[in-house]
Amino acid sequence: AQEKIELKDKIRRLLKEQQAVLVAHYYVDAELQELAEETGGCVSDSLEMARFGRDHAAQTLVVAGVRFMGETAKILSPQKRILMPDLDATCSLDLGCPADEFAAFCDAHPDRTVVVYANTSAAVKARADWMVTSSIGLDIVAHLHAQGKKILWAPDKHLGDYIQKQTGADMLLWQGSCLVHDEFKGVELELLREEYPDAKILVHPESPAAVVALADVVGSTSQLINAVKTLPATTFIVATDNGILYKMQQAAPHKKLIIAPTAGNSATCKSCAHCPWMAMNGLRNLAAVLESGSNEVIVDTEIGTAAHLCIDRMLQFAA
Numbered sequence: 001a002q003e004k005i006e007l008k009d010k011i012r013r014l015l016k017e018q019q020a021v022l023v024a025h026y027y028v029d030a031e032l033q034e035l036a037e038e039t040g041g042c043v044s045d046s047l048e049m050a051r052f053g054r055d056h057a058a059q060t061l062v063v064a065g066v067r068f069m070g071e072t073a074k075i076l077s078p079q080k081r082i083l084m085p086d087l088d089a090t091c092s093l094d095l096g097c098p099a100d101e102f103a104a105f106c107d108a109h110p111d112r113t114v115v116v117y118a119n120t121s122a123a124v125k126a127r128a129d130w131m132v133t134s135s136i137g138l139d140i141v142a143h144l145h146a147q148g149k150k151i152l153w154a155p156d157k158h159l160g161d162y163i164q165k166q167t168g169a170d171m172l173l174w175q176g177s178c179l180v181h182d183e184f185k186g187v188e189l190e191l192l193r194e195e196y197p198d199a200k201i202l203v204h205p206e207s208p209a210a211v212v213a214l215a216d217v218v219g220s221t222s223q224l225i226n227a228v229k230t231l232p233a234t235t236f237i238v239a240t241d242n243g244i245l246y247k248m249q250q251a252a253p254h255k256k257l258i259i260a261p262t263a264g265n266s267a268t269c270k271s272c273a274h275c276p277w278m279a280m281n282g283l284r285n286l287a288a289v290l291e292s293g294s295n296e297v298i299v300d301t302e303i304g305t306a307a308h309l310c311i312d313r314m315l316q317f318a319a
């Protein structure tokens with residue numbers, strides 16, 4: 001406990017001295033989210049993290065999240081210094097979609113508009129026409145579908161499948177998945193719903209179709225937090241990373257929040273309802289990178305410029 005207090009003090013001091021700002025994802029440890037809020041940083045989803053970093057005056061951004069989030073911050077703000085507590089914090093979607101294999105897949109289907117999810121490397125984004133996040137993917141695909149475009153989608157098969165069903169678009173899907181959301185189970189969720197008949201079920205669309213089918217609300221992290229705040233129910237069953245509970249409980253202190261059932265239980269399953277890569281961010285390595293200036297995110301200039309185009313297309317569409 002004493003060590004934590006000292007580490008937090010050190011982080012506050014170093015952020016101030018270096019005029020740096022802490023940007024944290026909803027899935028990292030609550031103490032990092034707390035620290036980001038308290039020091040004038042930001043706690044949000046991947047899109048808002050990048051936007052906040054871009055618009056903030058600080059020239060150093062410390063990104064507590066996973067690799068693609070650091071890269072997107074760098075792509076949107078090439079002149080800023082981006083640090084991450086651990087550069088090996090990655091994502092199963094990013095890992096499952098290597099740039100060379102992805103380029104070959106695109107080359108084999110030149111008639112399709114290439115749409116990728118934010119959870120991809122800079123090199124994959126550089127090959128895409130559009131980048132989307134889970135909050136806007138549906139609208140963008142519907143827009144492209146209305147123009148008669150056929151789509152190549154990567155890398156999350158569940159999100160792709162959900163968007164395909166909703167829009168009726170012609171989508172060819174890369175077969176990636178998130179190891180956290182992939183663990184949520186439809187049958188067990190149905191049983192839990194019987195125990196809590198008044199509960200609303202909130203599902204992130206990286207979850208399997210059987211889980212999405214039971215949802216009262218399907219949405220991005222921000223959309224799910226908003227649902228807890230605005231819906232009149234008092235109990236919610238939530239199918240996404242349990243890191244989100246910090247913000248959800250803050251948004252609705254008196255509501256009961258339950259994480260949806262996974263295959264294993266949390267004692268035996270390392271990735272069940274909590275991302276092992278998000279969990280690599282901690283007070284200790286955060287303090288260490290601020291002190292040493294190591295772990296700077298570097299994106300190749302040419303790749304960064306190409307990736308910027310596909311991110312910017314989404315930002316323009318959202319505006």
Ligand code: CIZ
Pocket residue numbers: 044045046047118119133134178206221
């Ligand atoms: O699952 C993730 O990594 C999410 C939801 C990222 C994001 O868009 O905030």
Ligand code: SF4
Pocket residue numbers: 027066090091092093119178179180181206241275276277278
């Ligand atoms: Fe990737 Fe899933 Fe972790 Fe998000 S929760 S960073 S999608 S592995």
